[in-house]
Amino acid sequence: MACISCKTKTKSIIERLFVMKNGQEKIDLLLECNADEQLKNVDWNKLNAAILNQLDEAKKYKASVRKHPIVFKIAAGVAAAAAVVFIAVMIKPQRPVDIKLGEGRTAMVEFIGSKGSASVAIIEPSDRAHAKVNIAGQSEKTANCCVQIIDSSTGQKEDVNRPSWFIICMSEYTNGNNGINRDAMDMLYLF
């Protein structure tokens, strides 16, 4: 199929094929034909006037920047500062604050102990609070864990006296590299 972009399409292509330059291909001709068709109706004087008009606007802007450099610098500084604040707010990690029993949030705290049965106490539940773990009377050992406080009243509203649940998930990095120990080990305690 010949180039349909030109009204005199077939003739145009055939004529062009005769003057095809070295290395030029049909696809080049098609692009050339389309570009020529597009440029055929361009009013160059109008385009020139439009460019010069835009340049006038740019010149005014340039002049005002030169005239009031401090104002522009302050404006740029304010904009930059606002952008920095915005970015800082956006990338701030979502950390739980002031966790209370029953809110179902998660906090990272250090806990003391090792694998085995334990009694757990939570002191001032928040992201900075400590979970005190006493493991079978052994000496205290430190490891990282994830403390999750679950709202036990969800779906159990008829029992208002139902206690909250407290879960400690052992970090896999602190708990061996293979077998069942690779998975986070959950310990569930009932207050």
Next chain:
Amino acid sequence: MGEGQRTAKRDTEQLVKASQAGDRGAFDELVLLYQRCAMCAAVRILGNAEEAAETVQNGFVNAYLNIGKLKDAEQFEIWLLRIVTNAAISQARKAKRNAQKITIDDSLEDKKVLSPVESESSEELKEKIKQAMLKLSKKEAKAISLFGLEDLSHKKVAEIMGCSVEAVRWHVFRARQKLKVLLKDYL
């Protein structure tokens, strides 16, 4: 290099230096000298004269605002074409993103309006070429567009693109291969 080209080059150099010194009239002359060349490059990338005109206008404004940064006045043409082609590619990609926002219902409505005669018009080819160009990488689109421009040597195309002549040829080859498949109905 011909006498005419040497004179034009000298003129350009003087006009650039005058523009850098703040002579607005000199820059207007540069616009007159290079608007056609810039427009040809932009049309080849965008496949559309209206969008190309907008891109060329913005390109000249950009060049005017930054002419002080151009160290070698001789390189004005290369520098300007680099600005214009980059702007054209950005414009094409922006237009593509906007087009994707059109809902399916809208596009069906548009199809109803087209008559069989219109579908075989230059508008269709224009649109097909535009879409095909968007399937190329930035470098391929730039290379095939600039490669076909008259009076622009392969060396100059390489300078505009910031790569070797061999790399330009490779991008042109790849672009042709892709376009041949995408536009096979028109070849």
